[in-house]
Amino acid sequence: MKASAKTPNAYSAQCPTRQILDRVGDKWAVLILLLIRHEPMRFNALRRTIEGISQKMLSQVLKSLERDGLIKRRAIATVPVTVEYSITPLGATLADAVDPLRDWAEKNLKEVLNAQRRYDAARKDMAA
Amino acid sequence: MKASAKTPNAYSAQCPTRQILDRVGDKWAVLILLLIRHEPMRFNALRRTIEGISQKMLSQVLKSLERDGLIKRRAIATVPVTVEYSITPLGATLADAVDPLRDWAEKNLKEVLNAQRRYDAARKDMAA
DNA sequence: CTGGATCCACACGGATACTG
DNA sequence: CAGTATCCGTGTGGATCCAG
Numbered sequence: 001m002k003a004s005a006k007t008p009n010a011y012s013a014q015c016p017t018r019q020i021l022d023r024v025g026d027k028w029a030v031l032i033l034l035l036i037r038h039e040p041m042r043f044n045a046l047r048r049t050i051e052g053i054s055q056k057m058l059s060q061v062l063k064s065l066e067r068d069g070l071i072k073r074r075a076i077a078t079v080p081v082t083v084e085y086s087i088t089p090l091g092a093t094l095a096d097a098v099d100p101l102r103d104w105a106e107k108n109l110k111e112v113l114n115a116q117r118r119y120d121a122a123r124k125d126m127a128a
Numbered sequence: 129m130k131a132s133a134k135t136p137n138a139y140s141a142q143c144p145t146r147q148i149l150d151r152v153g154d155k156w157a158v159l160i161l162l163l164i165r166h167e168p169m170r171f172n173a174l175r176r177t178i179e180g181i182s183q184k185m186l187s188q189v190l191k192s193l194e195r196d197g198l199i200k201r202r203a204i205a206t207v208p209v210t211v212e213y214s215i216t217p218l219g220a221t222l223a224d225a226v227d228p229l230r231d232w233a234e235k236n237l238k239e240v241l242n243a244q245r246r247y248d249a250a251r252k253d254m255a256a
Numbered sequence: 257c258t259g260g261a262t263c264c265a266c267a268c269g270g271a272t273a274c275t276g
Numbered sequence: 277c278a279g280t281a282t283c284c285g286t287g288t289g290g291a292t293c294c295a296g
Binding site: 170171172183184186187203206207208209210211 | 257258259260
């Protein structure tokens with residue numbers, strides 16, 4: 001994909017923050033991370049708990065998290081096969097780094113929603 | 129969009145964290161936030177600095193950040209119009225909450241990349 | 257200079273069916 | 277149970293042209 005040739009160069013592209021932000025921004029990745037943060041979970045358990053996720057996405061995200069060394073996959077050769085996903089030490093530190101964001105979200109979401117309403121109201125006035 | 133009817137209900141949907149995570153995960157939002165964190169910037173300045181972004185995306189993200197009350201738009205009626213974007217107090221606190229993530233990224237990106245290489249190597253062996 | 261509007265390609269992601 | 281493979285609709289985002 002010639003990522004080195006014409007990449008934007010700037011402030012943005014290969015910046016570590018950006019890459020991690022992309023991971024964190026993933027619709028499901030962090031959610032999964034937080035779910036298995038304290039106890040391992042099986043594939044369908046995750047599927048059921050999250051519920052909004054398709055099995056395609058789940059398996060895809062799990063694979064990419066495993067690839068990043070953030071979670072660990074452990075297949076147990078039982079009769080109908082059991083697979084257990086658990087967080088790695090590395091993944092745990094990432095989960096920790098996400099915590100401030102959760103705090104911020106819980107504290108400030110209301111204010112964000114207010115801002116949105118104000119903004120929308122102002123725009124509506126323009127229209128009228 | 130009947131968001132309340134059949135929404136996944138679970139752990140995921142209307143959770144504040146999720147909503148903020150989506151914002152943070154936005155490819156450009158946080159980047160912009162960090163860029164104007166200490167000094168206001170004009171539209172084209174941002175455009176040039178980020179460089180990978182299209183004008184459509186930039187204007188779109190700026191609008192959504194403004195709507196969320198995270199940045200402030202200030203139009204100055206000069207000859208060819210000048211617009212200055214600056215961070216709000218609310219936006220500043222979000223930027224602060226993102227810092228741990230930046231730290232984590234800078235500290236651990238290498239390890240993540242290593243994990244990726246190991247993973248890929250292992251898979252390649254499977255193929256061969 | 258700062259965008260809005262439009263057109264369009266392509267990747268993302270859901271639904272479904274099938275396998276080990 | 278834990279996935280993979282396929283088909284396919286849709287949203288996302290780039291390119292371009294135009295306007296205040």
